[in-house]
Amino acid sequence: xxxxxxxxxxxxxxxxxxxxxxxxxxxxxxxxxxxxxxxxxxxxxxxxxxxxxxxxxxxxxxxxxxxxxxxxxxxxxxxxxxxxxxxxxxxxxxxxxxxxxxxxxxxxxxxxxxxxxxxxxxxxxxxxxxxxxxxxxxxxxxxxxxxxxxxxxxxxxxxxxxxxxxxxxxxxxxxxxxxxxxxxxxxxxxxxxxxxxxxxxxxxxxxxxxxxxxxxxxxxxxxxxxxxxxxxxxxxxxxxxxxxxxxxxxxxxxxxx
Numbered sequence: 001x002x003x004x005x006x007x008x009x010x011x012x013x014x015x016x017x018x019x020x021x022x023x024x025x026x027x028x029x030x031x032x033x034x035x036x037x038x039x040x041x042x043x044x045x046x047x048x049x050x051x052x053x054x055x056x057x058x059x060x061x062x063x064x065x066x067x068x069x070x071x072x073x074x075x076x077x078x079x080x081x082x083x084x085x086x087x088x089x090x091x092x093x094x095x096x097x098x099x100x101x102x103x104x105x106x107x108x109x110x111x112x113x114x115x116x117x118x119x120x121x122x123x124x125x126x127x128x129x130x131x132x133x134x135x136x137x138x139x140x141x142x143x144x145x146x147x148x149x150x151x152x153x154x155x156x157x158x159x160x161x162x163x164x165x166x167x168x169x170x171x172x173x174x175x176x177x178x179x180x181x182x183x184x185x186x187x188x189x190x191x192x193x194x195x196x197x198x199x200x201x202x203x204x205x206x207x208x209x210x211x212x213x214x215x216x217x218x219x220x221x222x223x224x225x226x227x228x229x230x231x232x233x234x235x236x237x238x239x240x241x242x243x244x245x246x247x248x249x250x251x252x253x254x255x256x257x
Contacts, residue, residue, distance in 0.1 A: 003256045004030060007249060011035045014245040020208075020231035021238075023245065024157035026165070027223040027253060037158035040134055041228035042151040044204025045106045046211050047123075047137045049163055050130075052099040052176050054123045055114050059095070060172055064117060066096040075109040078143065083107045096175065103179040103202060108141040115140040130166045131159035150206055160213040160226035164200075168215065180214070188212035189225065191243035193250055210238040216246070221253040 001009070007025060015021040015035040022041055024034035059066035069092035075084055083105040087093075093101070095117070102110040115123075120137055127135045138152040139145040155163070167173045167180070180200035189212045190199040201214025213226040225246060232238040 006252050008033050010245060010248045014241055020229055022157040022228045024161050024226045025223060026161045034158050038156050040154045040156055041230050042206055042209045043153040043155040044206045044209050044211050046155060046202050046204035046213055047153045048102055048111050049202050050123050050127050051111060051114050052103055053173060054118045054126045055099050056172055058118055068095050076112050078109050082109055084109055100175055100179040103176060104182050105184055111141040131162055135159050157226040157228045161224050164213060164215055164224050188239050188242040189214045189246045192247040208232050210235050212242055216250060219254050220257040223253060
């Protein structure tokens with residue numbers, strides 16, 4: 001079998017007969033591959049990439065000062081785990097640091113603050129430009145918007161490849177790519193990959209939703225992969241399937257390098 005056929009078989013193996021699974025792959029020198037790649041799925045926290053991009057764009061256009069200092073006390077409270085618990089209330093963070101930390105830790109209060117400063121219209125304008133009109137962010141990450149309400153935020157696996165491609169292509173987003181490289185939630189795509197491989201990725205989770213999108217670079221290969229799912233009865237099992245598929249893709253591309 002050809003490399004293209006082998007990769008397609010790996011993607012098909014991940015999805016199987018599960019209509020709730022989508023996956024898309026992009027690698028240099030190969031045609032894009034996907035299974036159910038155009039299917040709209042709940043984005044969950046993956047959409048925080050677009051939110052941070054919109055903040056950086058607002059900074060470049062003079063609508064935000066990314067060096068502005070924000071007191072930690074200004075961020076909303078949450079009953080969930082938050083990186084903000086590490087800081088004294090009088091401590092300040094620049095908006096640039098807020099963007100980085102929102103991706104590195106997927107912290108909801110940081111995302112809530114960014115949304116208030118940037119606005120959903122700006123995020124959706126960016127999504128329409130980069131990903132197409134099917135992709136939307138219509139809810140934020142406040143306590144009231146978590147859970148079922150958050151399902152209105154939509155991406156497709158194919159569009160997620162374009163979103164990550166835009167982060168990589170524009171030097172203005174270099175900070176965001178570095179933040180994704182240092183994601184602290186290292187399950188799913190990175191779980192089985194070698195320690196010397198860089199994975200710039202963003203996870204997303206809701207009830208039944210187990211997502212991860214990322215760029216894998218190392219040992220002479222690179223590829224971008226997007227896993228978006230819905231209706232998953234066992235999140236741990238789906239996470240393990242994402243890890244297994246990522247390893248198979250990596251090993252096959254290494255053999256071809």
